[in-house]
Amino acid sequence: MSQPALLRGGGWQPLLWLALLLAAALGLAELEGLFRLIEPDSRTVIYGRAAFIDLLGSHVLLVALAAGVSSLVGVGAAIMVTRRWGADFLPLVSQLASIGQTIPPVAVLALAVPALGFGSGPTLFALMLYGLLPILRNSLAGLRGIDPAVLEAARGMGMAPLQVLWQVELPLALTVILAGIRTSVTINIATAAIGSTIGARTLGDPVISGLVIGNTAFILQGAILIGLLAVAVDSLFEQLQRRAPGA
Template identity: 65%
Template structure:
């Protein structure tokens, strides 16, 4: 139960901010004493949070499917020749800044949510592919040989032996990818994808530091909540593997 303490605390702080910031006029007035409107009111914070989580979640599902799938494919006998290519393609996604990806994607995909999802997919692919490869390649060959010796098929070896043993490393890559993308998703506000980046962009445009702080605080608490959830999952997974 203690492993879930930090996720609970960060989630509670996020909920308190969602509910409390609209009523914290005095605090943010102190930050921006010369500005009449210091609380971002264009869209409720809980709506921005839902949109932010949706964008990151969709990108994460696609990226995890592609990254883990590619990692599995190139560690099989028939796909080993493609391992360098997959590694290089995954690395290529992080050589382009997300802003540049958005600039290239908007003329093709238009304004809205789709360009930022594409940017998050490209930016979040490398940690997942890299950790999937590392996790699967680090599985002891003797263990796989023993599994085949007792009659398991290659597919059974993958799902019953390799993936469970590689899961902590793969999960670490997913954790890195998703946590980074929570912050990166704020850039979506520049191309019409409304999310928690809206107050930050509005604050920069209007020279209103109170807006910037509100958006940044929400994103930071969301990232800490998600990161602590992954940390708890990794801890439980390590305990399960050590006990078995």
């Protein structure tokens, strides 16, 4: 694809949002005068317990790990229950995935802390459960929405079942699957901030600290970074969907 075509397709947008995110992570500390207008009576208006760029890295790592595991489990489960030998497990798989999203993340954290301790472990577990359902549902919709005539044609060409899966089914369902992963990741970018309540290093640190001490500037700093990260990642997935096979 030529550069002008890429630009017309909005391929520059993820780069713009990523640049804004990095600029904010590195430059918020330089805007003390601006945040002083919001909190004129506070001694400190810039969150300083950890560098914003470090919190951003920890936040992204948590969300990425959770998304990777949820994607493997969700897509794998969808593949299993759309095979003849696994169709009987469809209701069970759907119900188990639904449980992960009906339980509030705070409750999952509270239940996981006794077993996994404080820090990133319970947060990662909660994110995996909370992000599983959108991926599973979209994977099922994508795989079950393929025209049976296309699958029959692939089998008629002598393709083995695995070849049909990898060369026909997954490419045709990829756009819908990516939409589920996009939803899951975007939700978890915000949800991950709750992990700061149990010691995980996330962009929720300044938000929680601001709520505890009543510092609106801290809250705003965390919210700005979380919002920019969510928009940047959502924009990136939008471009991936546009360029996926079958889009």
